[in-house]
Amino acid sequence: MSTTSEPGQDRSEPGLSAIVGERRQLINLAYRLLGSLAEAEDAVQETYTRWYTMPRHQQEAVESPGAWLTTVATRICLDLLGSARARRERYVGEWIPEPLPDRTEWIGGPTGAGTAEPADPADRITLDESVSMAFLVVLESMTPAERVTFILHDVFRYPFAEIAEIVGRSPAACRQLASSARRRVRAAQAPTAPAARQADVVRHFKEAWEAKDIKALVDLLDPDATMIADGGGLVGTVLRPVEGSDRIARYLIAVADKAPGLTLLERTVNGRPGLVAQQAGVTATVAAFSLTGGRITRIWAVRNPEKLRPWTENGQS
Template sequence: MNNDDWLARRFEENRPHLRAVAYRMLGSASEADDAVQESWFRLSRTDTSDVQNLRGWLTTVVSRVSLDMLRSRTSRREEPLDTDSVEPAAGGPDPEREAILADSVGPALLVVLDSLAPAERLAFVLHDMFAVPFDEIAAILGRSPAATRQLASRARRRVQGAEVPNADAARQRQIVDAFLAASRNGEFEALLSLLDPDVVLTADEAAIETASKAPTGPWLAPVVRGAGAVAEMFSGRARAAQAAIIDGVPGMAWAPGGRTRAVLKLTFTADGAISAIEILRDPETVAGLEVTLLDA
């Protein structure tokens, strides 16, 4: 095996680690890939015969590349998590990408990290997440170890004191959108996949009375239990419903002309399944809710 093949093999062995470092630094899987690729270019052009710790050398390189990318962001702020980081590649799941995400800091904390200055972010990520010594981080930043320690300390205080956004809300909104699409298209199996097996649906008297007058006849009961029964009720329906935030939680609403007439309040399990649906149509009850319509 020649030296180029050996370097390529060693680089591939370290690729997941390098992508993890770059991802935490940049908060974008596509940019992390770019940073790792640039690291390979630099490795292939460098004489590393005297490098005793190739993993440490590569970590330094990908950190410097990521730092340059962070500093170049002048016209826009990056989103904390891009679509490449949550959607599988066209050819199927990417094990390395999934490993990075499974071991990542999560989208909520990435929002906080994105508020840090580039030097603060690098010091915090390398030291607190990858246990890189301050003297090595200082060499990357061109500062003294004491100054680098202060950067990490300041970043740590900001991270610990920040109000981390509720990452569950975004996932719950996705579930609502998927539920509405499956309901409208009559996709029974898709509805089942979104419901907890023991889901309970309840409806107030006003909702039941309105449903009894529908052209298709009575279809709504005061209490319905189980994913199969609930999915059957909604399959092919919800055509006029839209996503909404109801008392701070993603749900659904019926709002002809922009005026909310009925709501479906949802409760979610820890893993994101819908465990309860409450259909409310009583005017006084609906008026007492804080409802924000999300789409038409």
């Protein structure tokens, strides 16, 4: 895992603060493109490495360093998205995007609190609907070119002329890619429940799970609900989606029976109300939810410890 310090920094370098100041924007972009905080951090680190290894005269010839960094980071992400498809075909079980915490809910505050540059990249991600788990899952269904073009245009408001230069396609082709991506989003996404309503449902779900009340769990789940778990082959979990309210409820009760002392915490997951399950004080599962009509339609349960780094290294308890 790369560190967040920039290689070869020279504090006398003209415009250094502006260059470093682009990191938040780049991390925000890369996470949405890749669905992985670890990969996003590495992509941004590689972007900065390329900048700092350029001779000074080449740096000074760059008219807009921010635009240069965005272009390089996006192209790195585009390459990673291409290889990610092959890697995920070999992935053990289901692959779910890496969940993000809300730093305001960290007990004791995040590492680096009060510093000018947060220590953890998760602290640089702006939590909004474009990082909700439901939205990120839809992005996974897109081709790399669709995903990049859609995120750059519809989320970050880049004009198609600039996107065309970044991705190496014509502006007309980029418009078509964005249009195709929007159709995927419209087809897959249900109306988002208000956060307060989702928080109430998740709270009742937590209470029913703690009480091992199958009927209450079934009542909170849509009859056609689906639960997907991601253990990455590193921890035990179901390898295929669990479908149907009754099957999900019984599976959750079985999990509780096998894990005495399981603690459930209400937490914000990717900007929406979710749950964190801890065993002996250690975060073991982070669950995100999607609701329709006041009932839970989707549960995404991330158990892969490699994807829970932000939840285990910053005093999350």
